[in-house]
Amino acid sequence: MTLSKDWTKLAANPDDAFGKKEKALWLKLEPIIGELLDELKGHGKIETVFVGAEMDDLEVVIRNQQKCALNYNRLIHAGTASAFLDALVPFGFDEYSTADLFVQTAILLTILTSELFRILLLFHAKGLNSEGTLGSMLHELRGTEFAPKAVAKLRQYVGIEFRNALAHGLVGTKAKKIVLYKNCKFEILEIMDLADFMMRSKTQSVMTQCLVNVIVERKRAGFFH
Numbered sequence: 001m002t003l004s005k006d007w008t009k010l011a012a013n014p015d016d017a018f019g020k021k022e023k024a025l026w027l028k029l030e031p032i033i034g035e036l037l038d039e040l041k042g043h044g045k046i047e048t049v050f051v052g053a054e055m056d057d058l059e060v061v062i063r064n065q066q067k068c069a070l071n072y073n074r075l076i077h078a079g080t081a082s083a084f085l086d087a088l089v090p091f092g093f094d095e096y097s098t099a100d101l102f103v104q105t106a107i108l109l110t111i112l113t114s115e116l117f118r119i120l121l122l123f124h125a126k127g128l129n130s131e132g133t134l135g136s137m138l139h140e141l142r143g144t145e146f147a148p149k150a151v152a153k154l155r156q157y158v159g160i161e162f163r164n165a166l167a168h169g170l171v172g173t174k175a176k177k178i179v180l181y182k183n184c185k186f187e188i189l190e191i192m193d194l195a196d197f198m199m200r201s202k203t204q205s206v207m208t209q210c211l212v213n214v215i216v217e218r219k220r221a222g223f224f225h
Contacts, residue, residue: 018206021199021202022202022206025157025203025206025207026206026210028157029154029157029206029207029210030210030214032150032153032154033150033154033210033211033214034214035147035149035150035153036141036147036150036151036154037124037214037215037218037223038150039146039147039148039149039150040125040146040147041223043145043146043147044126045125045126045127045128045145045146045147046124046125046126046223046224047123047124047125047126047224048224048225050224054123058119058120058123061116061119062116062212064112065109065112065113065116065208068105068108068109068112069109069113069205071105072105072106072109075101075102075105076102079098079099079102085098100173103173103178103194103197106197106198106201107166107171109201109205110162110163110166110200110201110204110205111163111166111167113201113204113205113208114134114158114159114163114167114204114208115134116208117134117158117204117207117208117211118132118133118134118137120208120211120212120215121137121141121211122137124215124224125146127145127146128140128141128146134158134160134163135160135164138151138154138155138158138160157203157207158207159200159203159204161180161182161189162180162189162190162200162204163204165180165181165182165189165190166180170182170183170184170186170189174191176193177191177192177193178191178192178193178194178196178197179191180192
């Protein structure tokens, strides 16, 4: 199954290469997301009428997330080049502030990616609260009239607490580690190194890109008619 896929076409952009872990994750998520859409359709909860202007606006949002992913990847590649770091020195950047910029861009990308997952599901489903949060959407999807079986399988991959800490500004660096807090009493949610943070962010990216591709494939097959 792995060898039959063109992973370069499945990535959100040419620089967003899939490693071994990302490919394994994709292969776990793809059937779950397919099951989710099938459950929704079985309960009459799949949208079949799409307004052209809304489709255009959805494309604007998707492109924004993809542009952020491109810039994130550019920072990764450029950050390893001494010439890039040297060129930033006259503008007040040093090794530490450049690393901060990388982490901050990663945080923004993770939030945008998690939200795009929510937006895509809300856009293509019927009967859900269009203004609901990621957490409330999953709660609704657990209802018997939506997709309880698939959501039960998907929930472990949707980093709601991770996303919330980032989106609510409950994140920072401490002793060269990334710290996530649960609330404004600063109860610690997690402490992780950069590699762990990148993998958690990548999980959200793979999940969202997998959803995008499953939706595209289903549209070609007439699933949304």
